[in-house]
Each structure stands twice: as C-alpha cells, then as structure tokens.
Amino acid sequence: MKIIKTESYNKMSRTAANILSAQVILKSKSVLGLATGSTPVGMYKQLIEWNRKGDVDFSAVTTFNLDEYVGLPANDSNSYSAFMQNMFFNHININPDNVHIPNGMTERVDEECTGYDRQIVEAGGIDIQVLGIGHNGHIGFNEPGVCFMRDTHLVELSESTKEANARFFNGKATVPSCAITMGMGTIMRAKKIVLLCCGKEKAEILKKTIYGDIDPIIPASVLQLHSDVTVIADGPALSAIE
Ligand code: PGA
Numbered sequence: 001m002k003i004i005k006t007e008s009y010n011k012m013s014r015t016a017a018n019i020l021s022a023q024v025i026l027k028s029k030s031v032l033g034l035a036t037g038s039t040p041v042g043m044y045k046q047l048i049e050w051n052r053k054g055d056v057d058f059s060a061v062t063t064f065n066l067d068e069y070v071g072l073p074a075n076d077s078n079s080y081s082a083f084m085q086n087m088f089f090n091h092i093n094i095n096p097d098n099v100h101i102p103n104g105m106t107e108r109v110d111e112e113c114t115g116y117d118r119q120i121v122e123a124g125g126i127d128i129q130v131l132g133i134g135h136n137g138h139i140g141f142n143e144p145g146v147c148f149m150r151d152t153h154l155v156e157l158s159e160s161t162k163e164a165n166a167r168f169f170n171g172k173a174t175v176p177s178c179a180i181t182m183g184m185g186t187i188m189r190a191k192k193i194v195l196l197c198c199g200k201e202k203a204e205i206l207k208k209t210i211y212g213d214i215d216p217i218i219p220a221s222v223l224q225l226h227s228d229v230t231v232i233a234d235g236p237a238l239s240a241i242e
Helices: 009-026 041-053 080-087 109-122 159-168 184-188 200-211 219-225
Strands: 002-006 031-034 062-065 067-069 128-131 153-156 178-181 192-197 229-234
Touching: 002 009, 009 031, 009 041, 009 128, 009 192, 009 229, 062 109, 067 080, 109 153, 109 178, 184 219, 192 200, 192 219, 200 219, 200 229
Parallel strands: 002 229, 031 062, 031 128, 128 192, 192 229
Antiparallel strands: 067 178, 153 178
C-alpha cells in the first residue's frame, strides 16, 4: 500500500481529486467507483470546481457507487442516490445514463445484485475505486465478520453502523436495517483503489487495516492483498502508526 500523508482534510480531498482528474484526463471513458459518507465530500467539491473551470470533463465517464440502503426510494433525502446527486452529479457534466447506484427499492434483490456486477464487467471494470472506512473497519456496507470476496449482495447493518449513521436520520430506530453493497470481491477487482481517511477517531482502525492481520473482523484489512492501493490520510488518522 502507498500512504500519502496530507496536512489537512482539504489537502487530502485535493490529492484525491487530483488522482481522479488525472485518471479521467488520461482516459475519458474511465469507470469510477464512488463512495458516500462525509469523508469524500471535499473531493467532490474540488472535482466540481475543476469541472466548472473546464479542467476535467465527465461527459464520457461511468460511475458505480458502493452501496444503497434498502427501502429508501432514490428521492428520499437520506438515500445515497440523493446524496450523490446533491453532492456531485447535479453539479458536473456527467451523463445520467452512466450513473449507477444499487436500487434499494427492488423486489428482486438477487437480480439487482448480479445485474450490478454484470454492468461493472460490461463497462470494462472499475478503473479507480474510492473508499472511505467506517469506525469498525467496514468498507461500503461490508460489516465486520463478512465473508471476504463476495460480490454485490444484501447485508444487514451492524448496530455500530446504525449508530454512526443515526445522525442523518431521526435517531437510530429509523436507520434502515439492510443495504445492498458491493462485496469485497467486487471492490478487490477494481484496478486501483484510493482509500480516504481523516480524523483521530479513525487512527486505530486505519493502523489495523494497514498493518494488522488480514481478518474478516476488519473488512478493510483485505485491501492489503490488492496490488494498487493508495491511502490518503491526514496526520490525526495516521497518528497511531507513526
Ligand atoms: P464517513 O463514513 O466518511 O462518514 O466517516 C465512512 C464509512 O462509514 O464508510
């Protein structure tokens, strides 16, 4: 794994945006794997700015998001679909037909999941997958104890993830209990992975991810087996390592 230490959240965001921009400039039909959560918001803001200036063009780019809650329609303000539209897609020149997010309202979950993986393959595979990391080491909604190397699938959210995400809902009781997520297998097939991490509260989990045992109890630890992972983290997030 390559580790890039940045002096601030803004620098982390700008570095990640630089990597994605370079990818899209070098290959206009790039396939990007994208993440929700608070961590990548600054990266999206930077990319929006460069798109407006004409420095990066998303018109031929295809995207696949990591996950979506089950039971929330795309227009629900708490859905990841709404998050992505508000934070990124509504502000750039991407073709809406090229945007993919699991459909959390499907009645045929298995077909939705296998279809999602098939679409990724048909698009040529993910060139760069952007990841955040949960306090419990989850990636997407691959919670501790997951079977490594699964493809896109239905998951039940852990209590700690519901607690972490309750801030966006009216309390933990209203956080959906299930989600559709790319599995670690889907994620590991991405050609390149960029993991973003900031803040002291993620320091211990980042250390276990990078230097701990490869163990399903820390889903992110499987990233040690990928040949092209870049971790971009601020000083506090790296404070348990140095
Ligand atoms: P965060 O979430 O970016 O809001 O910390 C990351 C995650 O849960 O994957």
